[in-house]
Amino acid sequence: MIENYDADDTFLARWIAGTLTKEERIGFEKTDTYKQLSIINRESQLLKGPDINTDTALEKVKQKINTKRNKTKVFRLWYSVAAAAAVLIGLGVFLNSSKTYTTGIGETMSVTLADGSIIDLNANSKLSHKRFFWENNREVDFTGEAYFVVKKGDDFVVSTSKGKVEVLGTEFNIKDRSYFELKCYEGKVSFINNNFSSEPSILTKGMKVLIEENKVKKIDFNEETPDWKQGISKFKNQPLMDVLEELQQIYPITFQLNNIDTSRIFSGSFRHDNLKNALQTTLSPMGITYQKGSKNNLIILSE
Amino acid sequence: MPQEPSVCEEKNYNELFHKYYEQVTKYIYYKCGDLQQAEDIVQNIFVKLWQLCATISFSKAKSYIYRACNNSFLNEIKHQKVVLRHQQDVIANTDYESPDFLIEVNEFRTKLKDAINELSVKEREVFLLSRVEQKTYREIAEITGLTVKAIERRMSKALKELREVLGKDIKI
Structure with missing residues (x-):
């Protein structure tokens, strides 16, 4: 005979729960299985699971929560520190960044600075200054040639490769190429050569300094504005190499010298608006012939 | 509709802990037979419950705890024998019919x-x-x-x- 508890796969569970029908129960209670299971059930209910200390566990969990939170906090803190440092460095770099103006061969450019000073750049020149807070410390780095009209104010300093030009408010021209020349057209300028042993040179209107053989020479000159501003380069008893260099600043050319003596002295001028004329007015009087090379911009010189 | 207590409030969190920690731990213990493992699983789930407290409503916490512990257990397949003891107040041979x-x-x-x-x-x-x-x-x-x-x-x-x-x- 197949008993209920074998046929019905929920029978025993319902017996335990006390949800058998009366008939089912009475029938079941007559079996040996019932007697055995009663004892198993009874004994099982006397069993006990593990002892668990909830309070200790809660303490542990709160410790875990706090360590995790602290870790993320510390982590986040370092993150913030790193981010802040990056921002500060970035800001520093940015605030410390320079604004640079450059002119190419034959180009000129007029730059008006924040204080109203105007700097006219001649060809192949470079001027740079701090982008921010420049007015607190008027200082520019400069190479090439430029005419400075400086607004009155605190010291205005031009750093060149040969030395510093310090002014209060004045007009002057700096030429810092293979040779250095500073001309003062208005007011007062002081020039401090990089060679510290030399005394600063004070220039007033109509005075210029040159550097020859590492010595600062002070000479008078007589002109209202720099020649280059008129589109002219003038030379007075200057070596030919200065003239050739100047030509290469104004015109996109390169000279091939072929053993020409470039130390011979030249006096004269050339204009900036016509290469052919410029070459002719400078080279012909020196007895130098010239021809275009294979490359467009190469000028081959010969005696 | 009255607002549910927030799990993020320590008082409510503690209440959930006292209510469910022991029973969930036993449940996991009966599955795995390793009390240390069971406690670790359940404690980690309660840590998670705290971290997720804003997203789990008080009334859903119980089912979350059980489900999460169960899932966590499934990931750590380690079945051992359950150590069961008899309650101490039981006197052998009490009132059995026979x-x-x-x-x-x-x-x-x-x-x-x-x-x-x-x-x-x-x-x-x-x-x-x-x-x-x-x-x-x-x-x-x-x-x-x-x-x-x-x-x-x-x-x-x-x-x-x-x-x-x-x-x-x-x-x-």
Whole structure:
């Protein structure tokens, strides 16, 4: 005979729960299985699971929560520190960044600075200054040639490769190429050569300094504005190499010298608006012939 | 509609902990048989509950805890024997209809514990939740995510198997 508890796969569970029908129960209670299971059930209910200390566990969990939170906090803190440092460095770099103006061969450019000073750049020149807070410390780095009209104010300093030009408010021209020349057209300028042993040179209107053989020479000159501003380069008893260099600043050319003596002295001028004329007015009087090379911009010189 | 208490409030969190920690831990213990492992699993889930407190409503916390612990357990497959003890206040040989049924009480109890451990994990957890933790089939169904019918089947099967193993030791 197949008993209920074998046929019905929920029978025993319902017996335990006390949800058998009366008939089912009475029938079941007559079996040996019932007697055995009663004892198993009874004994099982006397069993006990593990002892668990909830309070200790809660303490542990709160410790875990706090360590995790602290870790993320510390982590986040370092993150913030790193981010802040990056921002500060970035800001520093940015605030410390320079604004640079450059002119190419034959180009000129007029730059008006924040204080109203105007700097006219001649060809192949470079001027740079701090982008921010420049007015607190008027200082520019400069190479090439430029005419400075400086607004009155605190010291205005031009750093060149040969030395510093310090002014209060004045007009002057700096030429810092293979040779250095500073001309003062208005007011007062002081020039401090990089060679510290030399005394600063004070220039007033109509005075210029040159550097020859590492010595600062002070000479008078007589002109209202720099020649280059008129589109002219003038030379007075200057070596030919200065003239050739100047030509290469104004015109996109390169000279091939072929053993020409470039130390011979030249006096004269050339204009900036016509290469052919410029070459002719400078080279012909020196007895130098010239021809275009294979490359467009190469000028081959010969005696 | 009154607002539910927030799990993020420590008072409410503690309440949930006291209410469910022990029973969930036992449930996981009956599955894995390693109390240390069970406690670790449940504690980690309670840590998670705190971190997710804003997203879990107070009324859903119980099912979250059980489900999360269960999932966590499934990831750590490590089934061991459950260590069960008899309650200390039980005096052997009390009011059985016929003490002769028992060959020897202590021996029988040891065999019972062994037999329970021999059950499959599915049956073992249902049997212990029902008989030791005195949970109804409906509660067990809720905990395990199964139907009441499935729980009844597992329970019946567990009883049948226990009888098969222990029947010969119960002389009628």
